[in-house]
Amino acid sequence: MENEEIIKGSTQAEPEPDLNPVNVEASKTDSESGQAVNTGSKSFLRGVAIFLGTILFILAIIIFILYITPALNEILPGRKTEIVKNSEVKNSADFKKRLSLLNKDIQRFTLKSNGYTSGQSYIVVNTTENRFFLYTNKKLIREGFCSTGSLMMLKTEKGKVWVFKTPRGKRQIQGKIANPSWKRPDWSFIEEGLPVPPKDDPSRWESGVLGDYALGIGDGYLIHGTIYKRFLGMPVTHGCVRLNDEDLKVIFNTLNIGSKVYIF
Amino acid sequence: METEVKKSGLKITFIVLIGIVLAFVIYYSIMSMLSPVRKLDEIKNEFVGNASEKNESEQQILKDSTYLKLLKEKAFLQSRLVMAETDSIYLSINLADSSINIEISGVVVHKARINSINISKILSGSDYSVLSMLSTPFTISRSIATIKKEPVMLKMAPKDTSEYKPDIMPDTSIAEPVNYILEVNHGIRIYVYQEEKTKFVDRMNQFKFDIKDRLTNTWSSLKSIAVLKVPEYHPFIRIKLPRTDAKIIYRAIPKNGQIAVFT
Numbered sequence: 162m163e164n165e166e167i168i169k170g171s172t173q174a175e176p177e178p179d180l181n182p183v184n185v186e187a188s189k190t191d192s193e194s195g196q197a198v199n200t201g202s203k204s205f206l207r208g209v210a211i212f213l214g215t216i217l218f219i220l221a222i223i224i225f226i227l228y229i230t231p232a233l234n235e236i237l238p239g240r241k242t243e244i245v246k247n248s249e250v251k252n253s254a255d256f257k258k259r260l261s262l263l264n265k266d267i268q269r270f271t272l273k274s275n276g277y278t279s280g281q282s283y284i285v286v287n288t289t290e291n292r293f294f295l296y297t298n299k300k301l302i303r304e305g306f307c308s309t310g311s312l313m314m315l316k317t318e319k320g321k322v323w324v325f326k327t328p329r330g331k332r333q334i335q336g337k338i339a340n341p342s343w344k345r346p347d348w349s350f351i352e353e354g355l356p357v358p359p360k361d362d363p364s365r366w367e368s369g370v371l372g373d374y375a376l377g378i379g380d381g382y383l384i385h386g387t388i389y390k391r392f393l394g395m396p397v398t399h400g401c402v403r404l405n406d407e408d409l410k411v412i413f414n415t416l417n418i419g420s421k422v423y424i425f
Numbered sequence: 426m427e428t429e430v431k432k433s434g435l436k437i438t439f440i441v442l443i444g445i446v447l448a449f450v451i452y453y454s455i456m457s458m459l460s461p462v463r464k465l466d467e468i469k470n471e472f473v474g475n476a477s478e479k480n481e482s483e484q485q486i487l488k489d490s491t492y493l494k495l496l497k498e499k500a501f502l503q504s505r506l507v508m509a510e511t512d513s514i515y516l517s518i519n520l521a522d523s524s525i526n527i528e529i530s531g532v533v534v535h536k537a538r539i540n541s542i543n544i545s546k547i548l549s550g551s552d553y554s555v556l557s558m559l560s561t562p563f564t565i566s567r568s569i570a571t572i573k574k575e576p577v578m579l580k581m582a583p584k585d586t587s588e589y590k591p592d593i594m595p596d597t598s599i600a601e602p603v604n605y606i607l608e609v610n611h612g613i614r615i616y617v618y619q620e621e622k623t624k625f626v627d628r629m630n631q632f633k634f635d636i637k638d639r640l641t642n643t644w645s646s647l648k649s650i651a652v653l654k655v656p657e658y659h660p661f662i663r664i665k666l667p668r669t670d671a672k673i674i675y676r677a678i679p680k681n682g683q684i685a686v687f688t
Contacts, residue, residue, distance in 0.1 A: 218443070222450060227639045230457045234658060235546045250485045259486060263495045270502035277509050277531020285534045289673045312575060317582040324577060329677070331512050331530045354583035423529045425514050425677040 283421040284384075284412060286402055288327050291394045293404065295412055303411055306394035308387065308403040309424075315352055323348045325399040332378045332422045337413060341375035341385065342368040348399070372406060374413040378422050384412065456650050460658035465547055465554075468611065472557035493551040497521075497687060500560035504685035505531075508562050515562070515683040516674065518615070518662070520544060525666065527677050535677070537670035540620050545660035548613070548688050562683040563609035570605030570675055571634055602630035603671040606638060609684055612659045617675070619668040662686065 250256055278299055285294040288309040295303040310327035345365045350357045358364050372386010387393070387403040397403075402424075404412065416422075486492055501519070508515040509531030517526045520542050527535040548555060568574075583589040607615040616638075622628050646656035666674070678684075 218446075222446060225450060226453065226643055227636070230454050231639070231642070233454055233458050234461050236458060250482065250489070253482065255482060256486050256489070256492075260492060260495070263492070263499060267495060267499050267502060270499065270506060274502060274505060274509070274531060278533070283532070285532075287535065287673065289676045290669070312577045314577050314579045315582055316579060318584070326575070326577075329514060351582045352589075354586045354589040421532075423532055423534045425527055425529060425534050425673075 279421060281420065282415045282417070283423065284416060286327070286422065286424045288329065288396070288424060291396060293402070293408070293412075295415060297415060302415070303408065305405070305408045307408075308389075308392050308394070308398050309396055310398055310400045311396050315348055317351060321351075323399075327398070327400050327402060327424060328378075328380065328382060329424045332382075332424065334376050334416050334418050334420045334422060335379050336377035337416075337418060338375045338377075339413075340368075340373060341371045341383075342366050343371050346381075372404075372409055374409050376413060376416060378402075384422070385409070453646070453650055456655055457646060460646075460656050461545075461547055461660075463655050464612070464658040464660065465552065468547075468558055469552070469554040472554040487553050490551075493556070496553075496556050497551070497559070500556050501685055501687035503560045504562045508683045508685060511683075513679060513682065514677050515685070516678055517685045517687075518664070519687045520662070520664075521687055525664070525670075525674065527674060535670075535673060537666055537674065539664045539666060541663075541665035543661075543663040544688060545613075545662070547660045548662065548686075558611065559686055559688070562685050563611075563613060565607050565609055565678070565680065565682050565684065567608040568605060568675075568680070569638070571602050571630060572605070572672065572675065574676065574680065600668065602627050602634075603668050603675065604631055604634045605671070605675050607678075607684070608659075612657055614659045614661045615684065616661060616663040617671050618663070618665045619671050620665045621668050662688075 280298050282295070282297040285296070286307060286309065287293070291307055291309055293305060293307045294301055311325045313325045315323045315325070343366070345367060347357050370388060371383070372388075375383045375385040377383055382400055382402075384402045384404065386406055386409045389397070389403070390405055393403065393405055501517075505517050505528070508517075509528070512530060514527060514529050514534075517528055518539075519525070520539070523539040523542065525537045525539055526533045603617075603619040605617050607617070609615065618631060619627065622631065642659070649656040
C-alpha cells in the first residue's frame with residue numbers, strides 16, 4: 162500500500178505552487194512544453210497506430226481476396242448425391258432396366274479397354290527417368306536403365322539444326338540385326354568438327370559401337386548397345402535407345418518384328 | 426478549431442474509404458460466389474439442355490447413388506476409350522482410387538499414386554451434366570509449370586576438330602521443384618504439386634507458384650467485376666504426387682494432350 166502511494170506520487174509529480182512571479186512564469190512554460198511533448202508523443206503514437214491499422218486492414222483485404230474468396234466459391238455449387246429412399250423408384254422396372262444396361266455397358270467398355278494391352282511382348286521406355294520395362298503376357302519380365310535422347314540442339318553456323326530427341330508415342334520393331342554396323346550420319350561429323358564425307362563414303366561405316374544387336378523402331382531410330390555403359394540412366398544419346406549388353410540380348414530375343422514399343 | 430475540423434474531415438474521409446473498400450470486398454465476394462453457379466448453368470446448358478424436360482421418375486433415378494457411381498465409371502471408361510483410339514500419350518486420373526496413369530493407345534505405361542486430393546465442388550458433385558462432360562476427354566489448352574517441358578540445350582557446332590569438346594556428363598542429381606497447372610476444356614484447371622517439401626526451397630517455390638496463380642486469377646476477376654460481369658470460374662482438381670512422378674507426367678504429356686478424369 163505504501164509502495165503504491167510512493168509510485169503514484171512519483172508518477173503524477175504535481176509541481177508545488179510557487180509564489181515567485183518569475184518562477185510561476187517559468188513553471189508555466191515548463192508545463193506547457195511538457196504538455197506539448199506529451200501531445201506530440203501521443204499524436205506520434207496515434208499516427209503509428211493508424212499506419213499499422215491501415216497496413217493490417219490492407220493485408221486483411223488482400224488475404225480475404227486471395228484466400229477466403231476462392232474458398233467462398235465452393236459454398237454454393239454442386240449437388241450432393243442423394244440416396245433414393247423411395248423403394249418405389251428402386252424397385253421400378255425402369256430403374257432396374259437402366260441399371261442393368263449401365264452394368265452391361267461398363268462390362269463391354271472394360272473388356273475393350275483391357276484388350277488394348279497386348280498379351281504379346283512389348284517394351285516401355287521412360288525417357289525422363291531413362292528406364293525401360295519389358296513385358297510378356299502382360300507381366301513385367303525385366304526392367305533396367307537405358308540412355309535416351311540428350312535434348313541437345315546442334316546448330317551449325319549456316320543455320321542447320323538437329324535436335325537429339327527420342328521420339329515419343331507408339332512405335333513398333335521394324336527390323337532386327339545382330340552385329341550391326343553404324344553408318345555415321347552428317348551430324349556425327351559436324352558435332353566433332355570433322356568434314357562431312359560423301360553419302361556412301363566408306364569412312365561413314367563404324368562397327369562395334371552399336372553393341373551386339375540393334376532393333377529398328379523406324380525413322381532411323383534404333384534400340385542398340387553401347388560402349389558408354391557409365392552413361393546408362395542418363396539422357397546422352399542422339400535419339401536412339403541405348404542398353405547394356407545383357408538387357409539388349411534379352412530384349413532382342415523377346416521382341417519380334419511388329420512388337421510394340423511405347424516411349425514416353 | 427480549424428485543426429479539429431480538419432481532423433474530423435480526415436476521420437470522415439477515412440471511414441468513408443474503409444466503407445467503400447468493405448463494400449467492394451462484399452460485392453467482389455458475392456460476384457465470386459455467383460461465378461460457380463453460372464459455370465454449372467453453362468455446363469448444364471451445354472450437356473443436358475433443359476433439365477425440366479426430364480420426367481420425375483428419370484430425375485429420381487439420376488439422384489440414386491448406385492446409379493450415379495456407375496454413370497461416373499461409364500463416363501471415365503468412355504473417355505479413356507476415345508483416347509485409346511489415338512496414338513498419342515494421354516493421362517487418366519482416377520480420383521476414386523487415388524491413381525494417375527500415363528497411357529498410350531490403351532496401354533498403361535506409367536502408374537503413380539496420388540497422395541492428396543482437393544477437388545472443386547462442381548466436379549465432385551454428381552450432377553448429370555457434369556457426368557456427361559466427363560464422358561469426353563479433356564484437352565490441355567494451356568500449362569504453367571516450374572519446370573521446362575523439353576529442356577533443350579543449344580550447342581554450336583565446332584568449326585574444326587580443335588574446337589571440339591566432348592559432351593560432359595549431365596547432372597541428373599538436380600532436383601528442381603515440380604509444380605504445374607494444366608488448363609483444360611471448360612476452364613477446368615488441374616493443379617499438380619510435388620509432394621516432397623523437405624527443403625525450404627521447395628516450400629518457397631510452391632508458395633510463390635501458388636500466390637502467382639492466385640494473383641493472376643484475382644486480377645482477371647477484378648477486371649470482370651470492374652465491367653459488372655460475373656468473373657470466370659475455374660473448377661479445379663488439386664493433387665499432390667511424388668516429385669519424380671509429377672515430372673515424368675509433365676514431360677510425357679503432349680502440349681495439347683488429353684486427360685480423362687474419374688471423380
